Amino acid sequence: MKTPNKTILLVLFLAIVALSCSRKKDKFINRNFHAVTAEYNALFNGYNALEQGKTSLNEAYFDNYWEILPIERMQIFEDVVLPGQSKNENFSKAEEKAVKAIQKHSMNIDGKEKNPQMDEAYLLLGKARYFDQRFVPALEAFNYILYKYPASDKINQAKVWREKTNIRLDNNELAIKNLKRLFKQEDLEGQDLADASSILAQAYLNVKIIDTAITQLEIASNATKSNDERGRYRFIQGQLYNQLGYKDSANIAFNKVIELNRKTPRIYMISAYLEKVKNFDFENGNKLEMNELLAELEENRENRPFLDKIYHHTATYHLKNGSDSLAVAYYNKSLRTDSRDKLLKAKNYETLGDMYFDASVYADAGEYYDSTMSNLVLNSKPYRIIKRKRDNLEDVIYYEAIAKVNDSILNLVNLSEDEKLTYFETFVSDLKAKAEAEKEKEEAAERNTGLATVNTIGSRPNSFNSAPQSNNFYFYNPTTVAYGKNEFVKFWGDRPLEDNWRWSSQGASNTSNNNTLTSVLDTASEEERFDPQFYISKIPSEEKEIDSISKTRNYAYYQLGLIYKEKFKEYELAKDKLQNLLDSNPEERLVLPSKYNLYKIYELLGEQDEASIAKEEIIEKYPDSRYATILKNPELVTERDENSPESLYEALYIQHENQEYADVISKSEEYIKTFDGEPMVSKFELLKATASGRLHGYEAYQKAINYLAVTYANTPEGKQAQHIETNVLPKLENKEFVQDTDSIPDNYKVVFRFNTAQQEQIANFKVTLDEVLKNVKYYNLNSSVDVYDPVTKFVLVHGLKTAQVAKTFNQLLTEKDQKKIKAPYFVVSSTNYQIIQIHKNLDAYLNIDNN
Incomplete structure (x- = not known):
């Protein structure tokens, strides 16, 4: 049953x-x-x-x-998501x-x-x-609730989420309107009120109504049940007060975040402290309290994940307080934390770069700006600003490096044989000491490894933990501590306990010489490394080589003087460089422009006596120079100077456009010598290179471009030459002609060949040709004159589309016009004509059975 x-x-x-x-x-x-x-x-x-x-x-x-x-x-995310x-x-x-x-x-x-x-x-x-x-489909779902379930207990949540979605779709005004209506119609409480108020605050922020946004955040902060949200809302309130310039109100908001302590994510509390540090009043604030606060933030173990930010703001505080060395130390501490915040890294590097820039240490500033750009979004506005700064430093870094290296070489050249031997014996003894210290370090590391193993094996178990203790901590071992102290003294010397101890008197008076020897060390064998005679043998001894080094150094001094004067307005630095140049027995071409620029610098510095002496010297010793003319007639500075390099370049460029290539080349060479050392020289070199290519062909152009790219590497024209050498010349080196066939679309030219000396005959022939071409039916033809080489010119007919028509050009003319055009001609495609002009291989083309 x-x-x-x-x-x-x-x-x-x-x-x-x-x-x-x-x-x-x-x-x-x-x-x-x-x-x-x-x-x-x-x-x-x-x-x-x-x-x-x-x-x-x-x-x-x-x-x-x-x-x-x-x-x-x-x-x-900006990525597009497919259905x-x-x-x-x-x-x-x-x-x-x-x-x-x-x-x-x-x-x-x-x-x-x-x-x-x-x-x-x-x-x-x-x-x-x-x-x-997927905001549009989300909006549909929320609207469906409002349409289909008006009596739902979730109706207010649906309305809030709908407006959140509208804000994401940039419908901020609509969201504000709907939320304000919601507040009027419903008596919201608790989390619903917090959600509605916070999202309304976001809408007001998006439309830049900051004061109303702060009010809504206050309501949301009091209504929310989540301390995470409360901490965030309070912190944003403080940020907004700061944006409005109300630092006292901002600090009150940040204090409320700090009072939440562990109830809210720690990042909000730390950031609130740091924002208060940024708001510190250096005139009336208690600096002792602020120093104690920063020290407490730094030493608190719970703050270790945020040390990158703490160190950065500590550094900024010390920088504003005038403690530059402390600021540098803390910026470097922040960088050593290996922060995930790339913008923080960028700000650290940028600030350090600015500090070195202000101290006129441009090479180091350039390196910091490089690091700054590596942490910024490529081609963003901050990136472009830093790149502009970095580009301005390119030339000064380049010429400073040349001056430093060549100075160190010339210093070694000028030493006596005994001084050279003494110097390199000291250098070699230092190398031996470092090698021995490195060897001892390796041996100590091996001993420590063995000691750590013994300690681990012989350690007694802890009474509270069965795991063995390891006593291999560095400072628990007196042997390794003593070794570390000795090694430090050997490498760094006896240094006082202070900030930036590595910067102080680093022991070598000839640092630049040591830097120069670094490259020599890389090529030395083990025996040669410790042989003073090996290094002495590497010092230049031939007069020609020494003169070349000296000239390069002097030119670097001159360029640095101009850069410091024109770009950076560092007149003292510019004066030092130009005075060093004049004391270094420079070549004659640099003397006069250096003295003139020194005269201008003296005026800018208010050193009128020195300016008067320099002016009189230029007028007396160089009375026929352009500089003397300007000094005697200052009004020429404000008027157009027809003899200025800019005016001469413009005139020469017009000649280039008129195909007067031989004159352009000869005058460019003359102006390059006249204005040697001035920024316009590289422009003349580029114009000369282009004219050489047009007149003499590919090989001459290649040689001139290579010279320009190497000699003027850091100028805009030098960089343009580098681009041409890398990307353009390989495309032009092909000499092979293309076979002329009507199946390959191209334009064709009828070419009449003349001797350059026949100027009048060429002009008359072109006039006649133009009259004849007007009578040709069905074709729109025109003519031009091109220079081929120093002894040959072409008169060309353009507008022919096929090889067959071009080869029967004479038949296009009337019988009357045929009698006027009796000069022989050949036909060439535009592609082959370009090859002929580039490589000057007309004879090779005429030997082909094309005509």
């Missing part, structure tokens, strides 16, 4: 379940069955996936504390569960939804789409 009863009960249960599964019957059991199934199956799993997706999103998001934080921590794709699988899963709940458990009977969980399903659907950054 028991078995039939069980069977009956099972059948009844299955029947009830079957009847309750129906979504078309508005019964109590049906409604509750689908509501419970939807809530505790699809929606439960969907919300779990949504939370997992939000967690991964927050972990990947990196707040930029250099700008006003957004209200919501959410990274917006069916998703940025996060968890959000796709949440959306799938929401759709499943709607499809399997919706009870839409007579136009009304009977399942009370469907509004929750559509809310989940909208949130999943929102966090997946």
Whole structure:
């Protein structure tokens, strides 16, 4: 009897379940069955996936504390997502569960939804789409709730999420309007009030209404149940007060963040402290308290993840306080933390670069600017600003390096034989000491490794922990401590305990000489490294080589003088460089422009006596020079000087356009000698190179471009020459002619050949040719004159589209016009004509059976 009863009960249960599964019957059991199934199956799993997706999103998001934080921590990606794709699988899963709940458990009977969980399903659907950054579909889901479920207990949440989506779609004004209406219509409380107020604050921030945004954040901070949100809202309030210039109000807001302590993420508390450091009043503030606060922040073990920011703001504080050495130390400390914040690194490098720039240490400043750019977004506005600074330093770094190296070589050249031997014996003894110290270091490392192994094996177990103790900490071993002290003294010398100890008196008076020897060391064998005579043998001894080094050094001095004067307005530095140049027995071409620039510098520095002496010297010793003329007639400076290099270059360029290449080459050479050392010289060199190529062909052009690229490497023209050498010349080196066929589309030219000396005959022939071409029917033809080489010119006819027509050019003319054009001609395609002009291989072309 028991078995039939069980069977009956099972059948009844299955029947009830079957009847309750129906979504078309508005019964109590049906409604509750689908509501419970939807809530505790699809929606439960969907919300779990949504939370997992939000967690991964927050972990990947990196707040930029250099700008006003957004209200919501959410990274917006610019990547385009195709239909069916998703940025996060968890959000796709949440959306799938929401759709499943709607499809399997919706009870839409007579136009009304009977399942009370469907509004929750559509809310989940909208949130999943929102966090997946598919804002238009998300907006549809939220609008559906407002349209279909006006009596839902989730209606206010749906309205808030709809406006969050509108803000993401840049509909800020619409969001503000709808949220203000929501506040009027509904008496919001708790988290609903916090969410609505915070998102309204974001809308006001987007439209730059900051004071109203602060008010809404105050409401949200008081209403929210989440301390994480409260800390963020308070911190943003402080940032906004700072933006408005209300530092006292900002500090009050930051104090409220600090009071939350461990209730909110520690990054907010640390950032609040650092913002207060930025707001410090250096005139009236208590500097002792601020120093103690910074020390406490630095020493607190819980703050280790934020030391990069703490060190940076400490450095900035010391920099504003006038403690430059402390600032440099802390900026370097911040860089050594290996921070993830690239913008923080960029600011550290940029500030250090600016400090070296202000101290006129331009080479080091350039290196820091390079590091700054490596941490900025390529081609962003900050990147372009730093790049402009760095480009301005290019020349000074280049010429400073030349001057430094050549000075060190000339210093060695000028030493007597005994002094050279003494110097290199000292150098070699230092090398031996370093080699021995390195050897001892390696041996000590091996001994320490063995000692650590013995200590580990012989250690007694701790009474509280069965793991053995290891006593291999460096400072617990007196042997290694003593060795470390000795090694430090050998390498650095006896240094006082102070900031930037490595910068002070680094022991060698001839640092530049040591730097010069570095490259020699790289090529030396083991025996040669410790032989003074090896280094002495490397010192230049031939007069020609020494003169070349001296000339290069002098030219670098001259360029540095001009750069410091014109670009950086560092008149003292410019004066030093030019005076050093004049004391170094420079070649005559640099003397006069150096003295003239010194005269201008004296005037700028207010040193009128020195300026008068320099002026009189120029007028007396160089009365016929352009500089003397300017000094005697200062009005020429304001008027157009026809003898200035700029005016002469413009005139010469016009000659180049008129194909007067021989004159351009000869005059360029004359002007290069006249204005040697001035910035216009590289322009004359480039113009000369171009004219040489047009007149003499590819090889002459290649040689001139190579000379320009090497000699004037750091000028714009030198860089242009480098580009031509790398990218243009390889495309021009082909000498092979293309076969002329009508199947290959090209333009064709009829070419008449003349001797350059026949100037009058060429002019008369071109006039006649132009008259004849006007009478040609069906073709729009014109003529021109081209220089081929120093003894040959071409008169060309343009406008012929096929080789066959070009070769029968004479037949296009009337019988009367044919009698006027009796000069022989040949036909060439535009492609082959270009090759002829580039390589000057006309004879090779005429030997081909093309005509």
